[in-house]
Amino acid sequence: MLSSTSADSNDALASLLATATAALDTDRRAAKSCIHQAAALLGIDLRLDGNGPAERRYLQGGLATWQAKRIRSYIAEKLDSRIQTTELAAVVQLSTSHFHRVFRKTFGETATVYIMKRRIWRAQELMLSSRKPLAQVALECGMCDQAHLCRAFRRFVGINPNAWRRQFLVGPTDGYVAREIGRATPQRNT
Numbered sequence: 001m002l003s004s005t006s007a008d009s010n011d012a013l014a015s016l017l018a019t020a021t022a023a024l025d026t027d028r029r030a031a032k033s034c035i036h037q038a039a040a041l042l043g044i045d046l047r048l049d050g051n052g053p054a055e056r057r058y059l060q061g062g063l064a065t066w067q068a069k070r071i072r073s074y075i076a077e078k079l080d081s082r083i084q085t086t087e088l089a090a091v092v093q094l095s096t097s098h099f100h101r102v103f104r105k106t107f108g109e110t111a112t113v114y115i116m117k118r119r120i121w122r123a124q125e126l127m128l129s130s131r132k133p134l135a136q137v138a139l140e141c142g143m144c145d146q147a148h149l150c151r152a153f154r155r156f157v158g159i160n161p162n163a164w165r166r167q168f169l170v171g172p173t174d175g176y177v178a179r180e181i182g183r184a185t186p187q188r189n190t
Contacts, residue, residue, distance in 0.1 A: 062106035067092040127165045
């Protein structure tokens with residue numbers, strides 16, 4: 001079932017194409033304008049420099065920009081619960097098998113690895129900003145228990161979470177902010 005946004009977009013495209021077809025013989029400027037608006041709705045830039053085909057605003061063979069944004073926000077919202085790739089595929093209205101291919105092309109890794117990295121990053125943020133026990137951090141990051149967090153953390157960061165947390169304990173004068181998985185940079189107070 002299509003969402004109302006998708007249905008509205010399809011209606012707009014149909015209207016623009018019908019107008020362009022009707023105006024093609026009588027008002028070429030209006031027809032061209034309608035075609036450019038339809039292309040914009042599809043995420044295609046029709047301005048040709050004479051050097052090649054129309055430029056797409058998304059990676060060829062990957063997710064469209066709107067799809068990638070929607071996936072990122074969906075994962076961020078649901079990070080503390082179970083996320084299945086069938087759900088993600090439904091969010092961007094793709095079949096599961098096609099979704100796997102385009103996700104990997106867009107993000108450079110599988111959806112499962114991407115989600116786990118986001119969970120580890122969230123765990124790092126929680127460990128830096130609070131004194132919550134690791135079991136609680138694990139649950140808030142969508143992992144089933146502390147052991148699951150420890151295994152995944154060690155696999156992606158290379159050190160267990162307790163040791164990592166001790167390295168970056170927040171002191172009264174200077175703190176640390178996690179920038180990437182496994183890395184932290186000092187943040188100076190001015």
